[in-house]
Amino acid sequence: MNLHDITKKYILNDTELVIIETIINELSKGNQKISIRDIASQTYVSTTVIVKLAKKLGFVGYSQMLYVLNESIHQKVSIENLSDLSEFVNNDDIETVQKLIDDIYQHKHEKIYLVGVGFSDIITHYFLKRLASFDIFAYDGAPIDCINARSNPSIIILFSKSGETAEFIAQTNHDVTILEMKPAILTDMVVTNMIPNMERLHQQQIKIVTNATVSKINENAVSYKNADGDEIAIPASTVVSAFGYKAYNPLENVAKENCNEVYVIGSAVKAGNTLTAIQDGYQAGLKL
Template sequence: MRLPSLTRTEQSIAENFLQPHFLQKSTSIKEVAERLGVSTALIVKVSKKLGFSGFKQLKDALNAHHGSESYSPSEQLQPDDSCEQIVTKVLQNSINALTEILNFVDTNMVSAAADAIINARNIELYAAGGSNIICEDFQHKLLRFGVRANVPRDRHLMLMSASVLNEQDVVLVVSHSGQTVDLMDAVRMAKQAGATIIAITNNYHAELAQLSNYPLYAPASPEPLLGKNGTARLVKLALIDSLYATIASKIPKVAEENLDKTTKAVALLHR
């Protein structure tokens, strides 16, 4: 999640840190610097940017993580993988991603976001590209217990939507990068109008996270096939499900009554 805030060289160093067993307990900072062709000072700088006091604390944390019983490294697909290997890797990476977010999610933030949605006059769900289906899924879930939300389908509609919001409204934004141009103009306008912003993103340092009243982080690997286009969507959907269930728990009577109505309304379609 902190990778986008690093320079290209710093990102390369951090990505090496993330490789299983790249840092052994006995590995010195001098060894790492020589192996990567950088200075020890840069290694320390990257360690601090990643939230540690220095290289030693980062190394100890990684070794503790890799040595834990629950640790199972995510794997990339290889050109010669069999179907069995592909399926195993995809499903294991999905399990890893859900385990990671379970250890990371801020439940107080989820609860506050749920309260904001419950009390909102209007609920707008903004996304672009592959994230659109996440907003549509949330819209469908909310409608099941009588909470209406709108999903503007393009940039023009998002800007028009944002222009008529006020402090009684909520905008939930789904963006892996947190800096998609099509979204950010509308988010800035909604924020200026006084609307409450809820964000689901992977980028801790993105402008979207900074503008959000309630940022919800969905960490996922930047790897293009199984990472940001695979597990990233999975963890965002899991966060949406958590938010949906939290909302239902806060309005149990309304949720139960409307869920019964909407279930009966589509029962005729289930022949």
């Protein structure tokens, strides 16, 4: 990990950089339960300094920072071997893109809105400039502008990779609460993406409840059980459900009984993303 790239957004001082580096080094050695006192001893600072650093980076405290850093350094997603985008676009995607192009040209003299939240905003700005090069002028602004009845756009194009639904809803002046079963959210993100996402959630004043298991959803509320087993109800007018995945691999043993060489890739090994599956498939292909 490049510590400067991870933390430059927060302008950390030398002491804070040493603390982060020490934690990452310990986690890389497999010491996943390194205590805050041990880190303080190794870096010659007080535990208070470490807690302040954790909060500066958008965490609740040291434990959450340790948990997320540990999850992040074990995400070994490499895109070095990804080549031309066309290799990953199927015929259905091409038809969809062509339809989008036709729609844009059909409404080129009308209102076209581009919306990208978070890192997708970079793609939105690029797309805006590309449209301008064809004398097609679009507007890229806050998501709230697109749901303003007075705007009445002909086309709205949404750009999203991570799907920051909570942030979008918060920008429509809703009171948003995220319920997460794990001890922390965004643990499947690398630190360079996770930290600014956490910062934006805090800026939008989105409440985050971890170690929460949803037990009931009705018309007016969502009930969940906390870590102590207490059931708590939250009034709700809108509920967005996001479910995780588990690896499902019933054919591996059958395949190994009938084939001399078997490679298991993608979500059959561990639920992940498309890039991970493509990388695994590429590496398996090299071995054949």
